[in-house]
Amino acid sequence: MALKVYIAGPEVFFPNGKEIIARKGELARRYGFEANTFGGGDYPSEKFAFGVAISKANEQTMRASDFILANMTPFRGLSTDVGTAYEIGFMCALGKAAFAYTNDPRAYDVRLSTDYYAGAVARGEDGMVRGPDGWMVEDHAMADNLMLDGAIVERGGTIARPPDGPVLPWDDLSVYESVLKTARAYFG
Numbered sequence: 001m002a003l004k005v006y007i008a009g010p011e012v013f014f015p016n017g018k019e020i021i022a023r024k025g026e027l028a029r030r031y032g033f034e035a036n037t038f039g040g041g042d043y044p045s046e047k048f049a050f051g052v053a054i055s056k057a058n059e060q061t062m063r064a065s066d067f068i069l070a071n072m073t074p075f076r077g078l079s080t081d082v083g084t085a086y087e088i089g090f091m092c093a094l095g096k097a098a099f100a101y102t103n104d105p106r107a108y109d110v111r112l113s114t115d116y117y118a119g120a121v122a123r124g125e126d127g128m129v130r131g132p133d134g135w136m137v138e139d140h141a142m143a144d145n146l147m148l149d150g151a152i153v154e155r156g157g158t159i160a161r162p163p164d165g166p167v168l169p170w171d172d173l174s175v176y177e178s179v180l181k182t183a184r185a186y187f188g
Contacts, residue, residue, distance in 0.1 A: 002029075002033055003032075003033050003034065003187055004034045004036035004066045005028050005034065006036050006061060006065035006067070006087070007021070007028065007035055007037070007068075008070040008071065008083075008087040009070060009071025009081065009084055010071065010075040010076075010083070011170070016171065020171050023171075024173065024176060027180060031181065031184045033183070033184075058087070062087060063094065065091070066096065066097070068096065068097075069100065069101075070084050070098070070100040072159060073101075073102045073103040073104055073170065074104055078108070078116055080144050085148060088152065089148075089151065092155060097155050097187075098151065100152055100157070101176050101178070102159065102161050103162060103172060105161050105163060105164050107142060108142055108144050108145065109140070112138070113129070116131070117132065121137055142159075143161055160182070162174070162175050
């Protein structure tokens, strides 16, 4: 029986999200995994209740999955989609294996220094790199917040990034596929 992978990421919000998600599922099958996703359902029409129902369905799907493969490409800001970050934490708390990728080759501190502070960072008296607001720039050479990277690595997973260069488009699945290869080797 194929291991079930919960494929996390913000693609559901994209105009071509269904296509990207379908391609990810097909690639997962090529590597011997079953893409575990919840189907439609009879959800309430009231907006808040609808959101709660989707959250519950996602958690049920994660519980029924063997591991997570998350897209940590920055979404609507400098960092991983907040829902995806929650899903990574949820799966790690369940003790399940976690793998991730980002199509942005830059480490979190570089994005923070360049994109948020426009390069206006300096080493403070305490030796920490800080922005003009005095806030520390988290510099751990990681793809994102240390809690995400740390949780994934501590469970034997990896966070893959493309080589230095431009940010790859959202529908470029080359880094995603490299993580599938890593997961296949991990599970044997």
